[in-house]
Amino acid sequence: MTDKKPLILISNDDGVRSPGLAAAAAALRPLGDLLIVAPYEQQSGMGRSMPGINDGRLHETIISVNGTQTTAYGAVASPAQAVQHGILELATRKPALAVSGINYGENVGTGITVSGTVGAALEAAAHGIPSIAISQQVEFHQHLTYDEVDFSGAQHFLRMFAERLLAMDQMPPDVDVLKLEIPAGATPETPWRVTRLERAPYFVPLVEQRTDFSVAGPIGYEMGSLDDLDEESDAHALHAGFVAVTALTLDMTSRIAYDDLRKALE
Numbered sequence: 001m002t003d004k005k006p007l008i009l010i011s012n013d014d015g016v017r018s019p020g021l022a023a024a025a026a027a028l029r030p031l032g033d034l035l036i037v038a039p040y041e042q043q044s045g046m047g048r049s050m051p052g053i054n055d056g057r058l059h060e061t062i063i064s065v066n067g068t069q070t071t072a073y074g075a076v077a078s079p080a081q082a083v084q085h086g087i088l089e090l091a092t093r094k095p096a097l098a099v100s101g102i103n104y105g106e107n108v109g110t111g112i113t114v115s116g117t118v119g120a121a122l123e124a125a126a127h128g129i130p131s132i133a134i135s136q137q138v139e140f141h142q143h144l145t146y147d148e149v150d151f152s153g154a155q156h157f158l159r160m161f162a163e164r165l166l167a168m169d170q171m172p173p174d175v176d177v178l179k180l181e182i183p184a185g186a187t188p189e190t191p192w193r194v195t196r197l198e199r200a201p202y203f204v205p206l207v208e209q210r211t212d213f214s215v216a217g218p219i220g221y222e223m224g225s226l227d228d229l230d231e232e233s234d235a236h237a238l239h240a241g242f243v244a245v246t247a248l249t250l251d252m253t254s255r256i257a258y259d260d261l262r263k264a265l266e
Helices: 019-031 077-091 109-114 116-126 152-169 232-238 258-265
Strands: 007-011 034-040 060-063 068-075 098-103 131-136 175-183 190-194 203-206 219-223 243-248
Touching: 007 019, 007 077, 007 116, 019 034, 019 060, 019 068, 019 098, 019 152, 034 077, 060 077, 068 077, 077 098, 077 116, 098 116, 098 152, 109 116, 116 131, 116 175, 116 243, 131 152, 152 175, 175 232, 190 232, 232 243
Parallel strands: 007 034, 007 098, 034 068, 098 131, 131 175, 190 243
Antiparallel strands: 060 068, 175 243, 203 219
């Protein structure tokens, strides 16, 4: 690494061996020096959690990035913890940009708090680093796999928006993370749209029927209804074939006027 190029921190929640992580690294390599730190194992659905059971061991790993052997670190950690290890222990200087992804499966709507992809980006943003969380729409059964996926469209948009953030003196007001949702089959010609989070449930819990609670019965999830989606939302844009670009802020304070809230509570 050199101090002349910007340092880009790359992480994910699918694990250090994910092809999506390698695809992100390939897209970003022309833009700067890369520091790749991701969970050692699959950590989808971990949000921004900090489980105390993780011991933080870092396993130096070699991954293939466009056929080039590249050093990465697999952390016995959640996605957010992996980002912490990258920033606080491995980085020789403050990263100019953090990228989480490319995730297998979309992360849309208010359920993004479940997403380890988004959680990693939020953790980097909490350290004052402009961040991108990027997810690729795939078949439902591929969410927890390392299946072969065409990430070329996602790579194009990741590189494009990463270049734009790196060129900025600072992020726009009240923007900490840029969340990118890439539709299946996207190409560089796919249009993109600025969106908001979909309020309606996108993935809904799926409970197996059981009569004996001592038998394993994990709660899964399935696709909710796509009817009546907000036309300004990330979910609507994605299913209309657009790349959905959503600005996220660390400040989760409701935008309700203080007086209105006080009146409602009094």
